[in-house]
Amino acid sequence: MRVLRLSLAALAVGAAFAQPAHAGLFEDDEARKYIKVLEARIQANDDAAKQRSEQLNTQMQEQLQTLRRSLLDLNGQIDMLRGEVAKLRGTNEQLARDLSETQRKLVDQSQSVEARLKPLEPQKVSLDGREFQVSPDERSQYEAAIGIVRRGDFTEAVAALNGFLKRYPSSGYTDSVRFWLGNAQYGKRDYKDAIATFKAFVSANADHPRAPEALLALANCQIELKDNRNARRTLDDLIKTYPRTEAAQAAKERLAALK
Known part of the structure; x- marks a missing residue:
């Protein structure tokens, strides 16, 4: 300036x-x-x-x-x-850990529930040439009753088999149970009850694999009661209806002995 x-x-x-x-x-x-x-x-x-x-x-x-x-x-x-x-990152990481832990617990619980339910699921059974579904408890009681028959405790076996029929009237085991019930009654020397059981079994299940055995057992009960006439008739029916079975061959021998 x-x-x-x-x-x-x-x-x-x-x-x-x-x-x-x-x-x-x-x-x-x-x-x-x-x-x-x-x-x-x-x-x-x-x-x-x-x-x-x-x-x-x-x-x-x-x-x-x-x-x-x-x-x-x-x-x-x-x-x-x-x-x-x-803070959000930490929260997200915690949420991710919580989610992972929850998923693991759900998997464990699911596996635990499946393990508990599996024994309760119906099971496929093959018996006497037939297949059907049964519950685990149903199968267990059937096998227990048959076990009693096999060890020769016929009085207890009759009670167990009758109890099974009452509890499971529509079971796939029903035919087999009736067959073995007749055998248990025969073992108890309750021949009249055994005859009724075997007749009902054959009448309802003529095509059952054990029908020839049931007729042979029926004839044996009649023989034990000295009812040889009906026994011969039963043996004749067995030979005519089921000619190629082992039971038919046994019936021929038993029929020859009665004559």
Whole structure:
């Protein structure tokens, strides 16, 4: 600014002295006044510029402060978000672990339930050339009753077989149970009951694989009761109806002995 003042003053002086001497437009006092006016204007411009500079500087400082606060707020928000993300990540990891543990427990429980239910599921059984479904308890009781017959405890066997028929009247084991019931009754020497059981068995199951054996057992019961006439009739029916069976061959021998 000082250089600018000097230049303007020099210009003013130069302009004053550059005029022809005879014009007399500028005297020394007038030149000084003019210079002072210019200096005042320059000072005013300097003051205005300085004031403007200070205002701009103040505004910039305020803007910087505002920007710093905004940055601080933003950084705080970022830190908060990072904390929430970390917390959510930890929660998700815990949820994933909980889910995995729950799934494992469900699998274990499912396997446990299946293991418990499996013994209760119906089972396919093949007996005397026939297949049918039975419950585990049904099969267990049948096998227990047949076991009693095989060990020769016929009184207990009759009770067990009759009990089975009452509990499972529609069982696939029914025909076999009746056959063995007749044998148990024969073993007890309850020949009349055995005859009734074998007759009912053959009447209801003429095509059963054990029907020839039932007729032979029926004839034996009649023989034990000294009813040889009906015994011969039974043996004749056996030979005619089931001629190629082992029971028929035995019937021929028994029939020959009766004569």
